[in-house]
Amino acid sequence: MKYNLEYVLDSALDGIFIVASDHRLVLFNRACEELYQLSQEDIVNKALWKLQDLKKILPGKRSDNGKPAYGELASKKERMILSHKGNKEVWVETIYTPIYDQNNGEIAYVMGVIKDISEQKNLEDQKQVLLTQLSVLRKDIESKYDFSKIVGQSSGILNALELAGEVAKQNTTVFLSGESGTGKELFAKAIHYNSHRAFKPFIAINCSAFPDTLIESELFGYEKGAFTGAEKAKPGKIQLAEGGTLFLDEVTEMSLSTQVKLLRIIQEREFEMLGGIKTLRADIRIITSTNVDIEKMVREGKFREDLYYRLYVYPIFIPPLRDRIDDLEVLVNTFINKLNQEMGKQVQGLTPEAWKILKTFKWPGNIRELQNVIERLIILSKNPIIGANEIPGYIKREYDENVSSGRLDVGGVLAGKFSLDKSVEQFENNLIVDALKKSGFNKTKAARILGLTRSTFRYKLAKVPPQRLKLVKERSINGEALGVSHHPKADHLS
Ligand SMILES: Nc1ncnc2c1ncn2[C@@H]1O[C@H](COP(=O)(O)OP(=O)(O)OP(=O)(O)O)[C@@H](O)[C@H]1O
Ligand SMILES: [Mg+2]
DSSP, X not given: OOOOHHHHXXXXXXXEEEEETTSBEEEEOHHHHHHHTOOHHHHTTSBOOOOHHHHHHSXXXXXXXXXXXXXXXXXXXXEEEETTSTTSOEEEEEEEEEEEOTTTOOEEEEEEXXXXXXXXXXXXXXXXXXXXXHHHHHHHHHHHTSGGGSOOOSHHHHHHHHHHHHHHTSOOOEEEEOSTTSSHHHHHHHHHHTSTTTTSOEEEEEGGGSOHHHHHHHXXXXXXXXXXXXXSOEEOHHHHTTTSEEEEETGGGSOHHHHHHHHHHHHHSEEOOBTOOSOEEOOOEEEEEESSOHHHHHHTTSSOHHHHHHHTTEEEEOOOGGGGGGGHHHHHHHHHHHHHHHHXXXXXXXXXXXXXXXXHSOOTTHHHHHHHHHHHHHHXXXXXXXXXXXXXXXXXXXXXXXXXXXXXXXXXXXXXOSOHHHHHHHHHHHHHXXXXXHTTSOHHHHHHHHTOXXXXXXXXXXXXXXHHHHHHHHHOTTOOOOOOOOSXXXXXXX
16 A cells, blocks of 8 residues: 555544644544534635634744754643534544744644543543542541540540640651540541541551451552462552551550561561562551550560550550549530431430439440440430430449449538438448458358458448348349348348
């Protein structure tokens, strides 16, 4: 086949046209016909194109024999819609390139290369929508994990908040400790979303949720073929957290061999994927948490001491709810407001007795347990004010026991509500009950613990309210029969 430039241009997928300086269209390839829905015969050699505007933008006269320097060719890009192609809008991008007269350096022709970019434009539009949505979601998350959303006014929580607020902006490794459900993850997220890494991911991994073999592949990822079943490569949490924060929850559950690898990441910021040969770098901030005594684990050789020192750089302790019971009221009110909105309920509060019950309970599950209890109360509530009888039995029992023991009224003693005799009697009752519990409800042993004769003990035992003894016995894990009691008030013990 003979080489033919026109044939070549007609085969091009992009539209190509050339306009002469007298505005005549001298070339209009087949792709152009398709884009503009015009035929070459109708348009070629007709003076249609206005070059004036283009001349203003394109580089002017050339002195060096009209040869532009390489890289200056694509002189102007333009995007527009061609609405005349059927009913469909077609987005095109045209690159205009000047062709200079070799003799006088003036623009002799302008070549246009025109591309259908509808698909690309579509993707760009979608990307824009997604970015807008993402920024809305991000604002939502940021406000959700703002420090102001961590509720509490007790000195314990204020101290933790102050420490967290001060370290958030740094890259410092943070160590969060506290019982289960105290809000460790909430703190970790608040630190992340208030750091300069807020726009990068927050990735959490619960070290207790994976067996030893799996935790490493979760953390470091693996290459294809690293082990049987690894059909394709998978990034680890460290890679997913790149630029952001990696939260190692329950870090003490990590095996000693994984601890060595973690140490390397912290010291060198380097790691390899399982089955990988390339050393990768990790730009991550590390926050860890535990609800166990890590120092004890170090002493027992279950946690590497060198890693401990690397992680325990900035410890923040979150106290349990029972040690900051002052926070209970504001927490409950916050949860009621939030849940009312979510469930369309109108619960307004609790009766004074219901408040007392909640404040007496020791909350082993902390804030999570409190939140769950409130949720249950709201779901089941028939009245706008939740009463004592609606509180779950296991929470009420602790209160009942305390009320009958008078323990709740210690404040009242100092406030002058009770006589000294009454207070001493309550104090004695508490000791009697505690000795009974300690002795496995054996009266002879209990009397001995307190240094009393059996008859004096019995005399004092008779003064303990029967209701209280009953409750103590019910709740005592070692509850045993006390043997025959001759005092009518202590009959239920036998
Ligand atoms: N001070 C607080 N104010 C409001 N909500 C809180 C507070 N503390 C905890 N919560 C809520 O209590 C629940 C438990 O918190 P989180 O999961 O952070 O606890 P955790 O210490 O990580 O528990 P675990 O040790 O069991 O993993 C979450 O729903 C959290 O939002
Ligand atoms: Mg947690």
